[in-house]
Amino acid sequence: MPLLETRGLCKQFGGLQAVKDVNLRVEAGEIVGIIGPNGAGKSTLFNTICGVYRPSSGEIWFAGRPIHGLRPNRIARLGIGRTFQASRPFQQLSLEANVLSAYGARFHGGWRAMWGRAFTPQHRERARALLELVGLAEHAQTEARHLSLGLQRRLEIARALALEPRLLMLDEPAAGISHEEGQQLMALIRKLRDKGTTVLLIEHNMQMVMNLCDRIEVLNYGVQIAAGTPGDIARHPDVIEAYLGKEVAGA
Numbered sequence: 703m704p705l706l707e708t709r710g711l712c713k714q715f716g717g718l719q720a721v722k723d724v725n726l727r728v729e730a731g732e733i734v735g736i737i738g739p740n741g742a743g744k745s746t747l748f749n750t751i752c753g754v755y756r757p758s759s760g761e762i763w764f765a766g767r768p769i770h771g772l773r774p775n776r777i778a779r780l781g782i783g784r785t786f787q788a789s790r791p792f793q794q795l796s797l798e799a800n801v802l803s804a805y806g807a808r809f810h811g812g813w814r815a816m817w818g819r820a821f822t823p824q825h826r827e828r829a830r831a832l833l834e835l836v837g838l839a840e841h842a843q844t845e846a847r848h849l850s851l852g853l854q855r856r857l858e859i860a861r862a863l864a865l866e867p868r869l870l871m872l873d874e875p876a877a878g879i880s881h882e883e884g885q886q887l888m889a890l891i892r893k894l895r896d897k898g899t900t901v902l903l904i905e906h907n908m909q910m911v912m913n914l915c916d917r918i919e920v921l922n923y924g925v926q927i928a929a930g931t932p933g934d935i936a937r938h939p940d941v942i943e944a945y946l947g948k949e950v951a952g953a
């Protein structure tokens with residue numbers, strides 16, 4: 703049984719078919735990449751899986767149960783953590799407070815509910831452990847705005863890990879960060895997988911996708927046009943035409 707499976711998943715915005723009949727399978731322990739040109743429907747696919755959008759049709763199964771139609775908080779509590787494209791942590795909060803705020807979903811269904819609530823020492827300990835895991839422990843009391851973009855992305859990952867997800871979905875985690883920060887991000891994603899987290903990754907950084915992913919799915923105009931290992935994808939003529947260009951084709 704795959705950890706995540708979509709069956710004939712569609713999402714329409716008015717007359718626009720942003721996601722069209724997508725059948726995705728992610729096995730536990732995999733790192734699966736989703737690539738495709740701008741506007742291909744990658745983020746819409748994520749948002750539909752996570753319950754931000756209701757599917758127009760089709761099914762989504764996670765760990766053997768249907769999750770389509772459930773609310774985002776419920777899906778998060780069932781074990782899917784995610785980061786949003788171009789999202790930033792709360793700039794005026796310390797890193798520790800940023801991670802603590804991510805526990806909100808576990809209680810009342812929203813981070814706002816957390817402000818009046820005292821955190822237990824166990825929460826703080828767990829938040830510290832997550833910051834340690836992503837390599838930010840020494841900055842726990844620093845406000846997020848003092849971090850580089852690359853480190854803010856790691857903080858977003860720590861927040862996504864707060865509810866101990868089995869599946870972590872990352873939407874362009876490397877966008878705008880330096881090469882070195884990208885290398886560190888790759889090491890972090892590998893480490894998370896080795897600790898048992900399954901990863902679904904949207905990324906335009908081909909070096910990262912090709913090095914990190916066990917399998918890659920390619921979307922174009924909302925449709926899956928190819929799937930396979932990084933090697934298969936780099937050689938696939940439709941992919942080269944739609945997305946990769948001659949540069950990767952010749953590599």
Ligand SMILES: Nc1ncnc2c1ncn2[C@@H]1O[C@H](COP(=O)(O)OP(=O)(O)OP(=O)(O)O)[C@@H](O)[C@H]1O
Nearest residue numbers: 715718720738739740741742743744745746747787
């Ligand atoms: N909330 C929305 N309402 C209407 N149209 C939308 C909405 N969200 C996305 N779209 C459209 O759906 C299509 C797919 O967009 P989406 O953001 O999923 O693409 P993407 O593959 O993530 O692109 P990028 O690589 O630029 O992030 C686009 O044509 C976009 O304009």
Ligand SMILES: [Mg+2]
Nearest residue numbers: 744745746787
């Ligand atoms: Mg996107």
